Amino acid sequence: MRLRTMSTFTDAPHIARIAEALWAREPVGSAALLVGAGFSRNATPVRASGGTMxxxxxxxxxxxxxxxxxxxxxxxxxxxxxxxxxxxxxxxxxxxxxxxxxxxxxxxxxxxxxxxxxVPDRQFTPGKLHKMLVQLPWADIMTTNWDTLLERAAESAEERVYDILRTVEEIPEARAPRVIKLHGSFPSHRPFVFTEEDFRTYPARFGAFVNLAQQLAMENTLVLLGFSGDDPNFLFWSGWVRDRLGSKAPLIYLVGALGLSAPKRKMLESRRIQPIDLAKLEMFETWPKSQQIENAHQWFLECLRAAEPYRAKRWPQPAAGFVPPLLHVSPVPDSRSPMPDPQSTDINTPVQKVRELVLQWRQNRTVYPGWIVPPFATSQLLWRRLSMRLDEIIGGLRALDEDERLDALFELNWRQEAALVPLVLTVDDVILELLDALIGRYEQLAAEPARQFRALALAVLRHAREENDAGLHKRWSDWLAPRLAEDTEGLERLTYESCLGLRADFDIDGLEAALNKWNVQGDSFWLLRKAALLADLGRDEEASLLSAQALNAIREQTQRGVTDIASWSRESFALLFRSSVLFGTLGDWRENGPVRDRFDMRQEELQSRGCPGHSDFFNLMERLTQPAPPLKKERESTRRFDLGSINRTFNFGPLDPRIDRLLAYQALRFQEEGGLPLRIGHAAVARQVVLEAARWLMDVAPTRAIDAFLWASTSKEFDTLFSRSTIARISASEADRLLDRVLRLIDAAKERVDAGNMESRFWMERLKSALEIASRVVLRTPHRAPELLETGLSLHADPRFPRSIDVGDQLRQMVSRCFEAAEIPAHDAMLLAIFEHPITRNPGNFAHGVRDPEETLPSDVKIGKPDPKWRKIVSDTLAALRQDDTRLAASSRMAWLFNAKLLNGKDLQVFGEALWDPAFVEDGLPSGTVFYPSAFLSFPKPAGADAQGALCAKFLSDAPLTDADLKSGALANLLREKKFLIDEAQLGALIERLHVYVANHAAVSARPDLFSGNDRNLAQECGRIVANLAMRARSSPAASEKLRSLAILDRYPLRLEAAYPWLLDLGVVTVDEATKGLRALTGSGDETDVLVLSALLDQIFWSKGCDADFEAALWPEIAQVVAVRAPSPLMSALRFLASAMRKEPARVPAKIDDVLSIGLARILEETEMTGPAEQLRYDPFLARYFGAALVSAMDRNNRGDPAMRAAWSKAIESDPLPDTRRGRASSFREHKAGGDANED
Structure with missing residues (x-):
């Protein structure tokens, strides 16, 4: 700061030089101080009558x-x-x-x-001048005084921490800034240097102090305060410096109310001592005599304090005030200091307010410290200040003429980019209007307005990319390209934006070409941003080398001895990148550990200098991992402490839910601007930040969220971030564009995997993600399902992909989802594509399980129209059934062809012969197929094949039953098969075997083995076996008694509920017992109980009728599950009701229609696709599927509330997903047992 009071003071230039040295560095300057006895007279007496020191x-x-x-x-x-x-x-x-x-x-x-x-030291305390003195950033303070005033003042200094140095022995331990007691210190550090002999022998006895003083004088500007020209301390110390350094002795400043004569002043100057005679101040004589010296000292210290330069790391806050206030000096604001916010007045119009703000914005931009990314707290402060005035700013902008509006928008956009806030949240429309209006006269604009126009065009380019506006992006990219030749930084920004756009579009070839062509000429930090893009392409070695080059270049360009925040900020992000490189290098962690530790230490130093890029990054990550804040509503209510007391809040003005999630937008820009890769090597760098930002934005800006998610995602995050509800909220056009991009990524990834270089593992992972994304997005683009299926089949045809543990699962899911999405008319061609695809060969014992595409066909897919091509398919499949390496997949295909009734009489004969080929028969049954053993009773077989006998030998032996026998489901399915005939003795023997199995079985484990079979399945299968045995025992009193004995057992895994329809007929259980058991199941949340309930409802459906009293209790109970949407049993209840209403509507009592209508209406309301449904305790999409099936069956039978049915019909037609339409179609198909649909 300049000082108005120094304009007439002849020694003012010398004070300015001291001030410049004092504030030259942080945290301490390059000015050292030697304090004499005269300064102690500024001490304050403990008692009022204490006088002066x-x-x-x-x-x-x-x-x-x-x-x-x-x-x-x-x-x-x-x-x-x-x-x-x-x-x-x-x-x-x-x-x-x-x-x-x-x-x-x-x-x-x-x-x-x-x-x-x-010298009564303890009768005085440090005065205000002592406190002012130690608050200044001296390199060191030396003193010849014996009193402890300075050290006591130093102990209470708030801005400085001083070490006190009293003896030469303490020199090695003390760290600057120090208070150095050269001549001893009260009470006991002696000698007190005073005598002629003390001064004569001082250099010999205290040479270390002399050397220290000499070093300080050489390295710093030395200032003497509190000495007179005749002071012996002054004379001896200044003389020692002169004697030791000779002609190299630096200028020493002697400050005080010296009252020097001209000859005396000249003598001092000849000894390289520059007096600053405060007695020459124009106001000196106006002060009271008793206060002249004190006021003169205070004036000098205030001059130094007022000269404090603006601390750039405070930007954009104005300079801090002075504590205590300056009394004798009037400072002039530092030109490097930002302007404060203009004061709001009622007189100012919006235009005037905008003009005042533009002046402030311009000044503050001019003094911007140069952070590559501002500290995040600074960005948030900028946004808070901007958002408070945004409505007024927009109103004022529109009232400005075009040229003035260009200037204002340029400043506003610069400020908004520093706040990391996208244009879509503020003035994107205002900028677009202005650019369209001015573009015709761009060539006539002066240099500065033209530069501002280009800057806004670059901002629009970024906005277009972020908002997926391809047309707008291309328009301004093409316009900018020929106009940035002389604008190096603008050209670098255009290149970077183009690369980010290519990456967003998954134009991998274009991105690689652009990166290969990009020769950085501007700021060295562009090297780091380029390195991040290379890492995103898996080119880790190149990214590592380029990041090291960037760090070296940044350090070479860092200015020494000044506050170079611009370079330090860049270094912070470069160190973060390099540390991630080292962390991601497997095998070198031990060697790289110390280097990373050093990087962390340097980051701490940079943060203290106002460059917290490292900590900002991790703080952002931590904040984003928290739950996203709730969206503000126009009216909000919160309960108070007192009973019945509610606080209501009204939010006025427009509510933009995107503002509530601004942190996520800022995080995405932070990652882009900071040049942070999503991953490199085995280290995830910014991936989690981007994924969490996507999670925050998914329900307020799904397009922006998906763009962020696509590059950062791995399969672990799909179900969380790319859920079915997310897909439902994507528009059809956006889904179409998204699928285009993902298909490009699939092609690019496959090409790079084919290349077989070091990056192939990276691209295999990208391929895996792309396939998963595509198979989900296709649900919103049914017309693209055949195209995507073709892509999947082409990948499946390459043995590397279906065998890959990374890709094989995604290929199987893609087939299923393509058929789920496709319109029914497209099924015929898609089915032909599946069956014309080469039959999958057995990959061998040690390969990841490979499944044929046909095995993942949804069960509801049927052939619409016959096609001659099926004849060849049948013939080829029958031939493959006889080949060892294709038999497994061919058997699955033959089952589908058999059920589709595509086999003629000759085909059936060949099928039976191939199935029972002697080369593949083991233990009397065909092997190497996908079939349950019971299936061989239904499939054709050659003469002499005894499936019945072989099945009896396999399943009705005397061997004890095991868990494996039950878990496979083969025994339950066999007993369910009517063609499997057993006599009374065999039935009784089997019940006895089951009795022994249950009686000897261990209790269910409290901690089940995660790697063993499914224990829930064991209880369900046991229940199914009991139900089928009970159904067969109705004609056998002996078997019934054995069942009665079995039913008495109350041991795991025995469950009787599924057998209720038959056990009621046999009198093994009573109606009350069955009703109680049913209610226990419908009221339970246990997963095993849910499976058992599903098995019970299947048996009730198949039974065509059971005990009338039990059915009378059954239907209201199941209807109540729907009415209250009980989460656990809801899907089983809906599926059962839909099947019953479709096949036997008369069996469903009309008295439950109203209850069902209420429940179905609530399900439709709760699962509305306009908002997220993740808060529901039940699966909203499966509920809509089964709900649509039930409602459609009710509609066909004119059951239930017409308004409810009409609402469902409308919802089905407009459903963005195929779920409800598939459910409606299922109401025309046969009921299929086997648990909840689509359950993984």
Missing amino acids: PAWNDIYGTMVNQLYPAQSGKATDENEQSERLLKQSGATSAYLRVAEEFEAQFGRNVLDKLILAN
Whole structure:
């Protein structure tokens, strides 16, 4: 700061040089201070009557009086000597000689006691000037004073931490800034340097202090304060510096109210001592005599304090005020300081307010410290200030003329980019309108407006990319390209934006070409951003080398000895990148650990200098991992502490849910601007930040969220972030564009995997993600399902992909989802594509399981129209059934062809012969197929094949039953098969085997083995076996008794509920017991109970009728599940009701229609696709599927509330997903047992 009061003071330039040195560095400057006894007179007495701290003259007079005591009334030699010496007070030689005489006369101990008595240290406290002095950033403070005023002031300094150095032995341990006691210190650090001999021998006895003072004088601007020109300390210390350094002695500044004559001043200057005589101040004589020296010292210290430069890391906050306030100095604001916010007044119009803001914005941009990414707290502060005035700003902008609006929007956009806030949340429309209006006269614009126009065009380019506006992006990209040749930074920005756009479009070839062509010419930080893009392409080695080059270049360009925030900020992000490179290098963690530790230490130093890029990144990550904040509503209510008390809040003005999730937008820009890769090597860098940002945005800006998600995702995040509800909220056009992009990624990834280079593992992972994304997005683009199926089949045809544990699962899911999405008319061609695809061969014992595409066909897919091509398919499949390496997949295909009734009589004969080919028969049954053993009773077989006998031998032996026998489901399915015939003895024996199995079975484990079979399945299968045995036992009293004995057992895994329809007929259970069991199942949340309930409802459906009293209790119970949407049993209840209403509507009592209508209406309301449904405790999509099936069956039978049915019909037609339409179609198909649909 400049000082108005210094304009007429002749020594003002010298004070300015001291101030410049003082504030030259942080945290301490390059000015050192030597404080003399005169400054101690600014101390404050403990008691009001304490006077002032004694000076040299006071101690001198005391010594003279004791050496030569006056004798009253006599003219003695002592009196004459005393008078003569007292007249010499102020003379340097007299001080030291008298002290020497005093020591010789009375001894050193008496001299020390005299000093202690005449310098009453503890009767004074540091004054305000002491406190002001130690708050200044001196490199070090030396003092020749014995008192402890300075060190006591230093202990209370708030902005500085001083080490106190009292002896030479403490020199190695003390760290700057220090208070250095050169001449001893009260009470006990002696000697108190005072005598002539003390000064003569000082260099020899205290050479370390002399060397320290010499070093400080050489390295810093040395300032002496509190000395007079005759002060012996001043003379000796200045003389030692001059003697030791000779002509190299630096200029020493002597500051004080010196009152120097011209000759004396000239003498000092000749000794390279520059006096700053505060007695020459124009206001000096106006001060009271008693305050002149104190005020002069305060004026000097205030001049230094007022010269404090603006601390750039405070930007955009104005300079801090002065504590305490300046009394004698009037500072002028630093030109490097930002302007404060203009004061709001009622008089200003919006236009005037905008003009005032533009002045502030321009100044603040001019003094911007140069962060590559501002500290995140700074970005948030910018946004808070901007958002408070945004409505007024927009109103004022539209009222400005075009040229002035260009200037204002340029400044506003610059500020908004520093706040990391996208244009879509503020003035994107205003900028677009202006650019369209001005583009016709761009060539006539002056240089500065033209530069502003280009900057706004680049901002629009980024906006277009972020908002997926391809047309807008191309328009401004094409316009900018030929106009940035002379604008290096603009050209770099255009290149970067183009690369980001290519990456967003998954134009991998285009991105690689652009990166290969990109030769960075501008800011070295562009090297790091380029490296991040290379890492995103899996080119980790190149990214590592380029990031190292960027870090080296940044460090080479860093200015030394100044506050270079621009370089430090860049270094912080480069270090974060390099640390991630080292962390992601497998096998070198131990070697790289110390390097990363050093990087972390450097990051801490950079943060202290105002560059917290490293900590900002991790703080962002931590904040984003928290739940996204709730969206504000127009009216919000919260419960207060008191009973029944509610607080209501009304939010006025437009509510933009995107603003509530602004942190996520800022995080995405932080990652882009900071040049942080999503991953490199085995280290995830910014991937989690981007994924969490996508999670925050998914329900307010799904397109932006999906774009972020696509590059960062792995399969682990799909179900969380790319859920079915997310797909439902994507528009059809956006889904179409998204699928185009993903298909490009699939092609690019396949090409790079084919290349077989070091990056193939990376691209295999990208292929895996792309396939998963495509198979989900296709649900919103049914017309693209055949195209995607073709892509999947082409990948499946390459043995590397279906065998890959990374890709094989995604290929199987793609087939299923393509058929789920496709319109029914497209099924015929798609089915032909599946069956014309080469039959999958057995991959071998140690390959990841490979499944044929046909095996994942949804069960509801049927052939619509016959086609001659099926004849060849049947023939080829029958031939493959006889081949060892294709038999497994061919058997699955033959089952589908058999059920589709595509086999003629000859085909059936060949099918039976191939199935029972002797080469593949083991233990009397065909092997190498996908079939349950019971299937061989239904499939054709050659003469002599005894499936019945082989099945009896396999399943009705005397061997004890095992868990494996039950878990496979083969025994339950076999007993369900009517063609499997067993006599009464075999039935009884099987029940006895089951009895022994249950009686000897261990209890269910509290901690099930995660790697064993499914224990829930064991209980369900046991229940199915009991139900089928009970159904067969109806004609056998002996078997019934055995069942009664079995039913008494209350042990795991026995479950009787599925057998209720038959056990009621047999009298094994009562209606009350069955009803109680049913209610227990419908009220339970246990997964095993849900499976058992599903098995019970299947048995009830198949039974065509059971005990009337039980059915009377059954239907209201199941209807109530729907009405209250009980989460666990809801799907089983809906599926059962849909099947019953479709096949046997008369069996479903009409009295439950109203209850069902209420429940179905609530399901439709709760699962509305306009908002997220993840908060529901039940699966909303499966509920809509089964709900649509039930409602459609009710509609066909004119059951239920017509308004409810109409609402469902409308919802089915407009459903963005195929779920409800598939459910409606299922109401025309046969009921299929086997648990909840689509359950993985």
